[in-house]
Amino acid sequence: MIICAGNNETFDFAQPMGVGLIETAMNLTRLCLFDKPEFLLFVGSAGSYGDNKIFDIIESKTASNIELAFLRDEAYTPLDNVISTNTTNKKDIIVNSSNYISTCQELTKKFLALGVGIENMEFFSVLKIAQEFNIPAGGVFCITNYTNKNAHEEFLKNHEKAKELLTRHVETRIKELTTS
Numbered sequence: 001m002i003i004c005a006g007n008n009e010t011f012d013f014a015q016p017m018g019v020g021l022i023e024t025a026m027n028l029t030r031l032c033l034f035d036k037p038e039f040l041l042f043v044g045s046a047g048s049y050g051d052n053k054i055f056d057i058i059e060s061k062t063a064s065n066i067e068l069a070f071l072r073d074e075a076y077t078p079l080d081n082v083i084s085t086n087t088t089n090k091k092d093i094i095v096n097s098s099n100y101i102s103t104c105q106e107l108t109k110k111f112l113a114l115g116v117g118i119e120n121m122e123f124f125s126v127l128k129i130a131q132e133f134n135i136p137a138g139g140v141f142c143i144t145n146y147t148n149k150n151a152h153e154e155f156l157k158n159h160e161k162a163k164e165l166l167t168r169h170v171e172t173r174i175k176e177l178t179t180s
Contacts, residue, residue, distance in 0.1 A: 001037035002170065003028070005044050005122050008159070011167060014043050017122065020099045021065070024125040032133045039136045042126045043170055045162050046095065046118040046141035047102065047151055049111045054143050054158055057169050061085045061138040062092035063124040064116055068102065071110045083127045085137045093117040095139060097124030101155075102147040119147065140173075142166045 005024070006016030017027045031037070052058060062084040069075035086092050094116040102108045102119060111117070123139050130137035142162035145154035 001039065002041045002043060003126070004042065009044055009163070011043060011163065011170075013167070013170065017126075020121050021097060021125045022099070024122040025129060028126060028129045029132075032129060032135065036133060037135060040126060040130050040138075041170075042123055042137070042139040043166055044120050044122060044139070044141055045144040045155065045159060045166075046120040047145045047147045047155070048118050048143045049096075049102075049108045049116065049147055050105075051112060051117055052093070052143050054145070054154070055162065055165055056143045057165060058093050058095075058118060058141045058143070059138065060092045060095050060123075060141070061127070063095045063097055063127045063139075064114075065097050065124040066111070066114070066116065067098055068100075068104070068107055071107055083124065083131060085127055085130060095120050095123045095141065097121055101151055103149050103151050105146065105148040108147040118143065140166060140169060142169075 002014040003017050004014040005019050007019050017024045064082045096116045096119045142165050144158040144162045145151045
């Protein structure tokens with residue numbers, strides 16, 4: 001099953017789950033309880049912490065939930081804040097998830113030192129629910145912006161093209177899988 005966030009980030013081939021960590025967790029849990037999918041593929045936009053360029057397509061099976069206060073040693077968590085469904089030795093770009101969009105470029109560069117490359121609001125919830133229900137899962141993302149003071153304006157400017165690129169990428173991958 002292919003899923004996406006919702007609101008203005010929808011695709012003809014994907015079922016919307018909600019925006020942010022909470023809506024996604026609630027709606028995906030409900031879906032899994034009543035009609036458990038065999039596989040989950042999340043498709044969405046993402047912000048780059050600096051290494052990935054605008055319109056890069058990223059595939060990942062690893063997510064984190066690290067808040068900015070953690071990067072400044074102003075917070076800690078007793079919870080596992082990195083999750084992966086990756087069963088191969090292939091190194092994933094870690095996708096950080098938070099209900100907030102990062103806009104401080106100096107601070108977010110610290111994510112790169114932790115091996116975290118991009119951010120998407122929903123992906124951690126997707127992998128956590130997939131893990132709970134023992135469902136293989138992954139994500140495909142298109143970079144719309146850098147995590148800086150212009151993040152929102154860049155996102156708005158690049159969002160439609162990113163959705164087009166994601167649509168083409170997913171359609172191509174589906175064809176590859178069905179013809180092999």
